[in-house]
Structure formats: structure tokens, C-alpha cells
Amino acid sequence: xxxxxxxxxxxxxxxxxxxxxxxxxxxxxxxxxxxxxxxxxxxxxxxxxxxxxxxxxxxxxxxxxxxxxxxxxxxxxxxxxxxxxxxxxxxxxxxxxxxxxxxxxxxxxxxxxxxxxxxxxxxxxxxxxxxxxxxxxxxxxxxxxxxxxxxxxxxxxxxxxxxxxxxxxxxxxxxxxxxxxxxxxxxxxxxxxxxxxxxxxxxxxxxxxxxxxxxxxxxxxxxxxxxxxxxxxxxxxxxxxxxxxxxxxxx
Amino acid sequence: xxxxxxxxxxxxxxxxxxxxxxxxxxxxxxxxxxxxxxxxxxxxxxxxxxxxxxxxxxxxxxxxxxxxxxxxxxxxxxxxxxxxxxxxxxxxxxxxxxxxxxxxxxxxxxxxxxxxxxxxxxxxxxxxxxxxxxxxxxxxxxxxxxxxxxxxxxxxxxxxxxxxxxxxxxxxxxxxxxxxxxxxxxxxxxxxxxxxxxxxxxxxxxxxxxxxxxxxxxxxxxx
Numbered sequence: 001x002x003x004x005x006x007x008x009x010x011x012x013x014x015x016x017x018x019x020x021x022x023x024x025x026x027x028x029x030x031x032x033x034x035x036x037x038x039x040x041x042x043x044x045x046x047x048x049x050x051x052x053x054x055x056x057x058x059x060x061x062x063x064x065x066x067x068x069x070x071x072x073x074x075x076x077x078x079x080x081x082x083x084x085x086x087x088x089x090x091x092x093x094x095x096x097x098x099x100x101x102x103x104x105x106x107x108x109x110x111x112x113x114x115x116x117x118x119x120x121x122x123x124x125x126x127x128x129x130x131x132x133x134x135x136x137x138x139x140x141x142x143x144x145x146x147x148x149x150x151x152x153x154x155x156x157x158x159x160x161x162x163x164x165x166x167x168x169x170x171x172x173x174x175x176x177x178x179x180x181x182x183x184x185x186x187x188x189x190x191x192x193x194x195x196x197x198x199x200x201x202x203x204x205x206x207x208x209x210x211x212x213x214x215x216x217x218x219x220x221x222x223x224x225x226x227x228x229x230x231x232x233x234x235x236x237x238x239x240x241x242x243x244x245x246x247x248x249x250x251x
Numbered sequence: 252x253x254x255x256x257x258x259x260x261x262x263x264x265x266x267x268x269x270x271x272x273x274x275x276x277x278x279x280x281x282x283x284x285x286x287x288x289x290x291x292x293x294x295x296x297x298x299x300x301x302x303x304x305x306x307x308x309x310x311x312x313x314x315x316x317x318x319x320x321x322x323x324x325x326x327x328x329x330x331x332x333x334x335x336x337x338x339x340x341x342x343x344x345x346x347x348x349x350x351x352x353x354x355x356x357x358x359x360x361x362x363x364x365x366x367x368x369x370x371x372x373x374x375x376x377x378x379x380x381x382x383x384x385x386x387x388x389x390x391x392x393x394x395x396x397x398x399x400x401x402x403x404x405x406x407x408x409x410x411x412x413x414x415x416x417x418x419x420x421x422x423x424x425x426x427x428x429x430x431x432x433x434x435x436x437x438x439x440x441x442x443x444x445x446x447x448x449x450x451x452x453x454x455x456x457x458x459x460x461x462x463x464x465x466x467x468x469x470x471x472x473x474x
Contacts, residue, residue: 023346075349101347108340173359174337206263215340216262216333218361219430225353234438241436243263250254
């Protein structure tokens with residue numbers, strides 16, 4: 001085993017959604033090849049041995065596709081590296097003696113369930129408002145029955161890679177969810193399957209987004225810069241366009 | 252109102268409104284800067300006064316001026332409202348922030364820059380617009396606009412305030428110009444970088460020209 005590095009963690013501890021939280025300081029010796037979450041596993045082992053309450057943090061796949069790891073590391077969602085989630089961040093990205101501040105994604109619309117675990121059901125309600133397509137019941141249709149040009153399919157797929165982690169909201173100074181909503185609106189507006197609800201969808205999803213209390217977009221670009229799936233800012237422009245067209249159409 | 256109400260109600264509607272009013276204000280800046288730059292002919296303000304006379308008396312320009320104030324007020328009120336509202340969307344602040352890692356400081360400071368511009372605008376309108384529109388009518392004043400500029404910019408603090416106003420304008424425009432297109436849904440891999448470059452160029456050229464006016468007048472570079 002390689003020589004470990006010693007880091008000082010300042011971790012946000014909060015009992016539940018309603019209580020006030022504060023930072024606690026911990027010292028951890030980590031292997032440089034550990035992921036950031038594995039380092040937290042080590043910390044929690046330590047805390048359990050000491051008879052203390054382990055740090056609650058979300059994780060599921062640990063391979064960058066579930067979007068559960070809602071940590072802001074030194075002021076940046078998913079840490080200092082671009083295009084990855086927290087589980088794909090490794091301790092080799094830090095130096096011996098570093099002080100690392102870890103806090104949950106923060107927004108009024110994202111409650112802190114406990115410590116670093118964040119309630120992102122607001123996203124589910126936005127999806128439920130319009131992030132779907134209607135299909136006929138019966139047998140599944142053949143693949144490629146509806147022809148979609150490759151470049152359109154690619155663009156839709158690029159938007160569809162959003163994992164709904166909420167890094168965009170956490171990075172935005174206005175806690176705006178427009179990159180998330182824009183990604184879903186763009187994906188479905190591009191595909192023929194999404195055409196039926198195209199205009200009502202964008203209005204319903206934007207209305208729900210506003211009702212959830214997310215902020216407005218000021219085009220700073222922080223969301224796209226921090227997105228682990230590198231969703232481009234152009235999806236917000238697409239959503240604006242779709243929304244304007246729907247509204248002028250009386251939707 | 253049923254069709255256009257969203258421009259004042261929904262989050263996207265409001266930013267479309269900020270964008271449209273902003274683009275109108277940009278077109279105003281172009282004209283304003285162009286007319287005022289005529290002082291650099293250095294002819295004792297002859298061409299400039301003629302242009303100013305035209306702008307002040309032409310019925311079409313005067314009508315557009317009413318629209319300008321309406322759009323300006325919408326941009327200011329909506330902007331201040333959005334600034335305040337957006338700031339409330341994250342009650343529990345981050346312990347550590349790293350905003351510069353993902354965005355420019357001026358894109359995050361449009362509310363502050365806009366407020367500085369508003370303060371500048373109040374001083375500026377008091378200096379020129381109020382006097383040329385109202386006072387002169389009452390007193391039948393003989394002073395030309397060029398002479399007014401000479402008088403106002405003799406004061407060093409005024410020159411400093413105007414230069415600061417122009418710096419705020421430059422940064423406000425560097426984000427605002429390209430942002431206006433994004434808000435309207437205009438984003439394209441070919442055109443967006445071009446729009447950003449034109450926006451930066453516009454912001455710098457217009458602000459430098461405007462800032463050069465009080466400076467040139469104060470130091471008698473233009474006579």
C-alpha cells in the first residue's frame with residue numbers, strides 16, 4: 001500500500017431538516033487511490049469505533065451515473081475536477097495536509113435530510129409535471145420504427161445524460177434549476193416521440209420549477225461548468241426558445 | 252395581457268423581458284455614443300451641437316425617448332426585483348465558495364453593477380437631461396449642450412464618477428450583451444462565440460469612448 005495522506009475535513013453536520021447545522025472537524029488518513037466516498041467510509045468506521053454518529057451521505061452506484069452524491073467540496077459541487085461526480089473523485093487530487101470543506105448541496109428547494117444527504121424530490125415533481133412521453137399500450141414497437149437522424153439522436157442523447165444530481169442548482173448563485181429542466185425539455189423536444197406534448201410540457205415543467213422555489217437564471221454559466229455530465233448551457237437557450245414559442249401560442 | 256403576462260410572471264418570461272429591454276438599451280447606447288463622439292471633431296462642438304439639436308427636437312426621436320424611459324424603468328425595476336428575489340433562494344449560505352472556478356465575477360454581479368449604473372444615471376440625468384429638457388425651456392437658456400459639458404466636466408469628482416460609471420457599464424455589457432441572446436434562445440456553436448466577441452468589443456469600445464469624453468473635456472484635449 002502506498003503511503004497515505006493526512007487530510008483535515010470540515011464536514012457539515014445537521015441532525016435533520018429542521019435543526020441548525022454546523023461544521024465539525026475530523027482528521028483522516030487516506031490512501032491516495034481511494035475515492036472521496038471511500039475516504040468517507042474510512043471516516044465513518046473511525047466515528048463508529050469511537051462510538052460517535054457516522055456522517056450521513058448519499059451514494060448508490062459509485063460509478064458516476066446515479067447522481068446521489070450531493071457534496072460540495074471546497075465550494076464546488078462534486079469537487080475540484082470537471083466532468084465527474086464525487087464518487088469518481090480520488091484522494092490523489094488532494095495533497096497531504098489539505099483542509100477540505102465538505103457541505104451539502106444548498107438551496108431552499110433542496111432540504112438537508114441529514115448531514116450531507118439532500119432531499120431532491122423537487123426534481124421528481126418537475127419531471128412528473130411534464131418530463132414524459134405518451135405511448136400506446138400493446139406490443140412494444142420495433143426498434144428504429146420511427147426514423148431519427150443520427151445528429152438529432154446524438155443531441156437528444158447529450159441532453160439525456162443528465163443524472164439529476166442537482167449540481168447545477170448547488171453551483172448557481174440563484175439556486176436555479178434551469179440546466180436540469182432545460183436538459184429534459186431539450187431531449188424530449190428533439191425527439192419525434194416527444195412532439196405530442198412539446199408545448200404543454202415546457203410550460204408545465206417551468207411552472208413547476210417556479211413553484212418549487214428555484215431561482216431565475218442569470219446566464220452565469222456556473223451550472224454547465226460544474227455539471228458532472230457536461231450538459232451544455234445551450235439546453236437553457238433551447239428551453240427559453242421552446243417556452244417563448246409555447247407562450248406566444250397561448251399555452 | 253393574457254398572452255404577454257408571462258413576461259412579468261414566470262422566471263423565463265422575466266429574463267426574456269430583461270433581454271428585450273437590455274437589447275433596446277444597447278441600441279440606445281450605440282446612438283448616444285455615436286452622437287456624443289462628435290465632440291472629438293474638436294471643432295468647438297459645432298457638429299455635436301447640431302446633432303444634439305436634431306436629437307432634442309426631432310419628433311420621432313422624442314417619441315422613442317418616451318419608449319426608452321419605459322424600457323429603462325422596466326429593466327431597472329425587474330432587475331432589482333430579480334436581484335433581491337434570487338438572493339433569497341439559498342437561505343443557508345455555503346461555508347466555502349469558489350465562484351471564480353465556474354463563472355466570471357461580473358456575470359455574478361449584474362445586480363451590483365446595474366445599481367452602480369443607476370446611481371450614475373441619476374447624476375447623469377440631473378447634469379444634462381433635466382436641464383436641457385426642462386430648465387432651458389423655463390429660462391430660455393442660451394447655453395449649448397457642448398458648453399454645458401465643458402462646465403460640468405470642469406469638476407474633478409464628476410469626471411471620476413463618470414469614469415467609474417463607464418467601468419460599471421463595460422462589465423455590465425460584457426455579460427449583458429451575450430446574455431441577452433442566450434435568454435432569447437439564441438445559442439449556436441458557430442454564432443455564440445461571435446456574439447460573445449462582438450459583445451466584449453462593443454462593451455469596451457462604447458465604455459472607453461464614453462469615459463474619454465469627460466476626461467478629454469476636463470483636460471482641455473477637446474477645446
